Amino acid sequence: MFDLSSRQAKTGFVLALLFIGFFLFFPLYWLVISSLKGNAELYRVVPTPIPTMPTLEHFITALTKGKLPMYLMNSLITSGASACLVTVLALYAGFSFAKYRYFGRQPVMLFMLSAQMFPFGLLLISIYPLMGQLNLLDTRLGLILSYIVFALPVSTYMLYSYFSQVPDELIDAARADGASDLRIFHTIVIPISVPPIVTVFLYSFMWSWNDLLYSMTIIASDDKRTIGPGLLLTYLNEVNSDWGGAMAGSLIASVPIVLAFMFLQRYFIQGVTAGAVK
Template sequence: MFDLSSTTAKVVFGLALLFIGFFLFFPLYWLVISSLKGNAELYQIIPTPAPVMPTLEHFANAITRGKLPMYLTNSLITSGASALLVTVLALYAGYSFAKYRYFGRQPVMLFMLSAQMFPFGLLLISIYPMMSSLNLLDTQLGLILSYIVFALPVSTYMLYSYFAQVPDELIDAARADGASDLRIFHTIVIPISIPPIVTVFLYSFMWSWNDLLYSMTLIVSDSKRTIGPGLLLTYLNEVNSDWGGAMAASLMASAPIVIAFMFLQRFFIQGVTAGAVK
């Protein structure tokens, strides 16, 4: 067998990691250093590997002159609301699939999961006329509702597999104690399911936050634009390409997700592995 502790193995693994790591982290590295370079340095033919004269002017410009704060707020509202909606829907749907036996349970679950198999762009083709007929085009509510397609199926499945592991005896004990079904769910099951709930919330928040396509298509007015299209249209349009500004703004736009993950990663890991290892 292949000896994982041998020197050759260590070298091979090290090189492989470096190779993968390069593709993962080089763009991030480039993002950070470009955002710190002055314009003169940024547009040199031969790029410098690190900023010679670091400057925060792009950050200052993005905050003071652009509409970044507005886009960020819009994104926070739409992503937050859709993540909340997805989490609540997935909680009840997942629990129902996991702990109740009724006709059509499995087909419904499969049907729901199958939504995940279509490209999101394809789904948009049918969502657009739906939103149009509901007069929800160019509204935040319309965007929030359509964001459900990103994360609801997987979120439901994640919570379903977690709830399936909640011991039936625990639920029986609460029933014997006199609790109603909803009461059991709210006072017993949800409190012991915080890690997967946080995971699902973060997961769906991230999907909506990173969205470009839906927001670009469904939102027309600049005042309702979310961060993705906002950045694209501000910094990299037909007339100008302000790379330094784009880099600084992108960095700030990804900050909320990074910070959320840093604080909640403990839950996230617990939540993801809960299904695999008891």
């Protein structure tokens, strides 16, 4: 514990918090004010800390004249489908690891978690030729399946930690009443596991939504691009550097994640802490 009884300690603590807050939130502040500046003000040699003539020109252009809505829809489809798939797989895998004892259970779980030790770019070297052999390159299905490597290991372990705390007596009582294992899982375990399920879904969705490397590599058609490559290739490329449009597009692209956390933060916090205390 820090001793904050002295004035010097309190002053140092407040200054440290202000420094950390500035470090974390200043880029977000600059993103917002840059999206509200016109091009003439945006490219001044001496930048202005506050827009002198705020404008929504970049937002209007991004939504009406560009392909941003299409990129957003593609990201919603791929990220949502991938998050659903990861959540379902992690549910069954986590419950299996937590409540069943069979040969190879721990090595399989450790093998899954070991995938997090490698950079995602290295895993892409193996995924790309596999997608080519399955004719899944430049398809949304191929991108959805490739996103599994992002979140499945961690999601499985999160649900494993939660399911380990589910009382065995509850499951044994249901078995004594004649319920099958699948019925116990679907009607008893899943209804009491909403917070960790929401946490896993949001975690998977966030990873897929923020991806740039996999979507740029697997998807080549412009009509199937997600928000990351769409913003990069539209506003920042070899012939164009529209920083105002890029800032506005980035703010618009962050809206789905922000809204998801606003409405589901209660479940997210409960899911993160679930299984932490026995």
